[in-house]
Amino acid sequence: MDILIAEDDRTSATVLSETLRRMGHRVTATPDGLDAWSRFQDIPPDVVITDWIMPGMDGLELCQRIRSHHTQRYPYILILTALTGKERFLEGMDAGADDYLTKPFDPDELAARLRVAERILGLTEEVRRLEGLLPICSYCKRIRDQADRWTTIESYITERCDASFTHSICPSCYQTEVEMKLGEMTGG
Amino acid sequence: MGDSPPINREYLTTMCGDDSEFEKELLDSYLEASPPVLASLRQGVEAGDAAVVRSAAHTLKGSSRAIGAEPVGAGCETLEEQARAEDLSGAAALLDVIEARYREVDAFIRSHWS
Numbered sequence: 339m340d341i342l343i344a345e346d347d348r349t350s351a352t353v354l355s356e357t358l359r360r361m362g363h364r365v366t367a368t369p370d371g372l373d374a375w376s377r378f379q380d381i382p383p384d385v386v387i388t389d390w391i392m393p394g395m396d397g398l399e400l401c402q403r404i405r406s407h408h409t410q411r412y413p414y415i416l417i418l419t420a421l422t423g424k425e426r427f428l429e430g431m432d433a434g435a436d437d438y439l440t441k442p443f444d445p446d447e448l449a450a451r452l453r454v455a456e457r458i459l460g461l462t463e464e465v466r467r468l469e470g471l472l473p474i475c476s477y478c479k480r481i482r483d484q485a486d487r488w489t490t491i492e493s494y495i496t497e498r499c500d501a502s503f504t505h506s507i508c509p510s511c512y513q514t515e516v517e518m519k520l521g522e523m524t525g526g
Numbered sequence: 527m528g529d530s531p532p533i534n535r536e537y538l539t540t541m542c543g544d545d546s547e548f549e550k551e552l553l554d555s556y557l558e559a560s561p562p563v564l565a566s567l568r569q570g571v572e573a574g575d576a577a578v579v580r581s582a583a584h585t586l587k588g589s590s591r592a593i594g595a596e597p598v599g600a601g602c603e604t605l606e607e608q609a610r611a612e613d614l615s616g617a618a619a620l621l622d623v624i625e626a627r628y629r630e631v632d633a634f635i636r637s638h639w640s
Contacts, residue, residue: 349556349589353541356548391584420588420603442591445540 339384339456343367344374344400345418346392350441354387354418357445361452371395375403382409385455390419390430398433405434412462414455418443530597532627532634537594553635556593560586564628567605571617579617580609586624590631597627 341363345351348369355365366383368374372395374388386404388397395403401415416437417430430438436458437451473482480488492503507516542549563586570578587602601624608617 347585347588347592348559349552350592352552352555353592356545356552357541360543360545389588393581420584420591441588442537442594 339452339459340364340381341366341385341387342374342377342383344369344371344386344388344392344397346370346389350389354443357448358387361445361449363452371397371400374400378404378413379407382411382413384411384459385414385416385452387416387418390417390421390426398430401430401433401435411466412459414459416451416455532595532597532630534594534596537596541592541594550639553593553639556589556595557632557635559589560628563589564625567621567624570609571614571621574614576609576612576614579614580606583609595627595631598624598631601627 341358343351343354343358343365345354345367346369351367351369355367358365363385366377366381368377370392371388374386375395378386386400388400390397397417397419401417404413404415414437415435416439417435418439418441419426419430420441422440427438436455439448439451474480475482475488480490481494482488483494489497495501496503538549542552563582566582567579567586570576570582583602583606587599587606590596590602591599601620605617605620605624608614608620
């Protein structure tokens with residue numbers, strides 16, 4: 339996976355980056371929340387691993403910014419911090435994190451958490467793909483919406499966006515439908 | 527420091543695997559990055575600046591624990607808590623202990639990895 343790290347302590351960042359690389363991930367390391375936020379906007383990663391206490395923007399604000407920012411794919415956020423205790427954990431999770439690990443981390447535990455992240459990201463991608471599929475009737479071209487109703491393409495689209503339809507006839511249909519009928523009428 | 531060694535080598539091996547080159551690189555980076563943090567800690571303690579002490583203690587705690595230098599990490603954790611509570615009354619004595627423990631880590635690394 340593509341993993342973005344936000345960690346101000348150089349030694350901790352080196353250990354984390356190397357551990358992740360050995361697990362087969364691609365790593366981008368940033369020294370604070372602001373830098374991570376800027377990188378995130380340029381190239382959204384699969385996973386963000388962020389420290390909590392950092393100069394400038396802390397990990398909590400980074401979580402909140404990422405969650406309020408629209409991205410095509412869901413970014414998985416893991417807080418990795420020396421801050422322990424239920425209160426901190428809940429605060430971090432409420433800020434938008436998906437997972438919370440305390441330092442110093444155990445590489446096997448981190449690997450297991452990232453396997454869960456990969457599974458969840460796979461499922462969110464599957465949901466996104468399925469939501470993007472519109473079932474359409476092969477004959478009448480009606481579309482089945484989320485409420486299981488079959489509706490015309492016109493009403494499906496007008497209900498969901500500002501577009502409205504003006505009915506017209508394209509040259510190809512004019513030829514096959516209109517001219518043919520006119521021919522039948524005049525010839526018959 | 528009691529029975530605990532300056533660095534928990536078992537932990538370090540868990541983090542670095544059998545990559546001795548990376549292990550050396552990591553420890554060198556720790557020895558390079560820590561003195562300015564210790565200097566900042568000393569300045570903060572002498573100036574009675576709890577915010578500076580808290581921040582520097584937090585940094586040194588993190589990096590020390592990342593290499594398995596638990597005695598330094600534990601000392602920094604206590605100092606960080608005291609600074610958070612804005613009580614620096616015992617900070618100078620505690621910093622002396624942390625500096626002594628750090629010197630042991632430094633000597634331990636130089637004797638085992640040079």
